[in-house]
Amino acid sequence: MTSAIVGEPLPQVSAQEKTLGRAIYSGDVKVAGMLHAKLLRSPYSHAVIRSIDTSAAEALPGVKAVVTGADVPERAWGVAHKQQHVLARGLVRFAGEEVAAVVAVSEAVAQEALDLIVVEYEEAGALLDPEGALDGGAPKVHAEGNLADEINISRGDVEAGFAGADIVHEATYRTHSQYPGYMEPMATVAATDGTGKLTVWTSTQSVFLARQRLAEALDRPVSTIRVIQATVGGGFGAKIVEERSSVIAAFLATVVDRPVRVGLSRLDDIQSGCFSVPTRIHLKMGMMRDGRIVAKDVQVLADCGAYAGLAPEVMLVTAMRSDNMQRIENVRTKAQLVYTHTMPRGAFRGFGGTQMSFALNSHMAVMADMLGMDAIELHRKNAIRTGDVSVHGWNIGSCGLPECLDQVQAAIGWDEKRARPKGTGVLRRGVGMAAVMHVSGNRTMGNWDGSTVVLKVNEDGRAVILTAESDMGQGANTMLSQICAQELGIPLSHVTVQAPDTDSAPYCLGSIASRVTVNAGHAMLKAARQAQGQILEAAAEKLGCDADELSIVDGVVQSNKNGNLFAPLPEICRYHIFRRGGEGILVRATHDPQTVMMDKDHYGNIAPAYSFAAQAVEVEVDTETGQVRVVDTYLSDDCGKAINPLAVHGQSNGAAVQSIGWTLYEHLQFEDGRVMNGNLADYTMPTAESVPTIQSGIVESNDPNGPLGAKGASETAILPGAPAIANAVFDAIGVRITDLPITPEKILAGLAAKEESQHA
């Protein structure tokens, strides 16, 4: 062991190269002979492609290839639903779908050539509103119909629960799509070599899932493709397997047999990226007078757009995850995922959790008022606790939710602010809160969730980590480096994490489901301890003592019994090589958590640990203009153990900002299925000026299954913001907004309706 590294608020290991502008993102990659591609998108939501005339584009000097749906592999790619092609083949299903691509010597030439492609479309009736998707007469998005997925879950006796309930409340909530808004729009450079092998540098959360998808979309063996993760400027779920431009770039490289770069503009990224899944949620809950939830009925209608992608998995989370946060027995859920002729929607930080969190926490606030009970008290009353098994079979190894509630209650000044008289002026303030849970890991992707780390300790005693778990900005490399450095007894600066590369790194799923800290962190711990064992064994041999009495402190192997017995770590590492026939220290460790796959009824302990969070906010509502301003926010995250408190605060604060954006500022606008505000001037994400000082706290519940007690800490924090704000708005002006975003118009309309009902 060495001076504490785990638990310290350390800057990210990537901070220096990023702030110096030295980090290499995919768009920075330059390969000799590299060409540039631009993509032609459908202006129609639903149309048959009658013909595409590429002759004029091909004739433009500098154009190397014009590719259309007729040229792409017949094999379809997708997650569970194989339904997408590299480019649209004969039919477009949403405005913005890629119809053709031009490869040229420069982006400017490629762009010019796009204008010369003549596409003859025959427009067909488009289904734009998910509400009508299942009506008999609705235009069909896919031949098999518009229902992409349906989930039905029933536990306990819901009807009996409602029959016995003292109060019952039901309401419908609507949530809208959010753009992941990462700083780095998608970029990919793909190149074939003389053997035909394809190498792809791209911005991804998972190189192995990316490779799998490319193998499928390009219809070629997995091992003929090598995916290398460049520095990723944020992913938020959209860079798992749903963005489409990396697939197109890879295919184009195989067509021209030269390196091709596809770097998306912000507009292109918005059109080909992946927004979150919009939902309509009908929620009915029954409670006893003491606040106990005795029945819950959930109906979800979710819109995946034109292609399913990860949306069925997202909807499953919407449908049942938050049930596990509370001690409930009777719950029934029916969730339907429908196609529409709109842009595909899917994975987004929180993975379906934000949608239901909005409904559930709004509902809890309403029912607390009905009971005359404090909302925090109502959450505390129902909160699941350490040691419980939830209604869907989740083993709660640690639960810091009550502590999170305590923290936010004190930090926001909840009791005083709730007790103050209601404002009557033009500007009115209110406070609101919400409580949430999330998984740390998830076994549902193929009945395993393991992670493998390879660790090399060089002859100078410094370490190199090989993994394919992705650092997309959330800090995975820092977390791994901290655990490695601490366990090996070396400084943090002596650890390097290799960029994920499918040809050299062990197989990993990547950064999804908040699984990297809890699983890869564990594998790292095991690998470091294994390496340490080898080092100490070699040192014992060299020093002539027992390995048991040795430890590594600040880069020196030291006997605990005899102060004169020590050796610098590099000496032992060299000794290991020289005395073992050249075998350096190279260890591999896998950690597959002891979780189970959900059964067909969605029952089973899918994650090794579960994270919790709570947030309280104070808002000021301008009753004349409808403007809502968040004036204070405090979020508490139960991350088990903060391996790096600075990183946890960063994640919590960033999540709080992103949720403020979703709730109040960001609003994707469509006209006939076309995105009308596909730029950051009109799709307004939060700015520094538009958020208050963001505060957060950490609860350390020390999960028995987490590495050093740690759980995931990047996703839970996105979940509570929206309902906390909606609840605070209600507290301020008595208007309950049930459909997001909370726009000034909705505030004014709500106030007007309230006024009218008071005078009626």
Added chain:
Amino acid sequence: MREFEFLEPQTLTEALAMMSEYEDDACVYAGGTALLLAMRQRMLSPGFVVSLGKLDELREITFNPAEGLRIGALARHSDVARAPDVQAHYPMLAGMAGGLANPQVRNQGTIGGNLCYADPATDPPSCLIAMDAEVTIAGPGGERRLPMREFVVDFFTTALEPGEILTHITLPPPRPDRTGLYRRHLRTPAEHRPVANVALTFRDVNGVPEDVRLVIGAAVPVAQSMTRAEDFLTARAITLDVAAEAAAMVAEDIDPISDGRGEEAFRRQVVRAITRRILAEAAGLNWKDAAA
């Protein structure tokens, strides 16, 4: 963005010659914050971009108590906001320029570029109209001056003739009895552009306004003087009721833009609110206690 030729004239005469030569195929580059976005989106594809960057005399901000303020068209918003003479004698203008858009735009965009682009969703026009500003335009035939209120004529359209360049904005000398306020409203705090703004100036005659200018911008295609409300307010002591009545009048008289950032009814409501507030503030009244 399409390819273009970047021209850097060394003198105004040279710039004017270029503008006359290339006419519709040329755009003036005066900071580029709006122009480059439009070119990137290919809403504009000029063959020639004439940069005024070398014309240092167009950056100058000069003040003279007898003649007033003269702002070169190439003065950046942050230059206007920070100029000691502007802060001392025209605090309303300094405040407007210092709160415009965002720091990036303020440090790069210029007041002349802003006026010539004539995007309604901006701050300077209403403020300058209320301050009785004039613009100086250079052209092949010499110079001409126009009141600011006649300069912007429609969405993205000004009174500039082909070949002309806006060179200066002038403001009359400050009068000790004349006061002014400027307020902008953002649809949400995350916006950079106002959904509506209001500028108010008047001569304070023993607490009663005379020579009132009340101008609404951003909510309307072209910043609009609210003449009925100006007349109503003239020689009338401002109370909260008077402010509310004038605000209602203004909300009724405007011809609002209706688009993705605000429908007509919403813009009227916002204009009414900010007009009431600016009038109340001008009279030292508290508008926060009760809505109109």
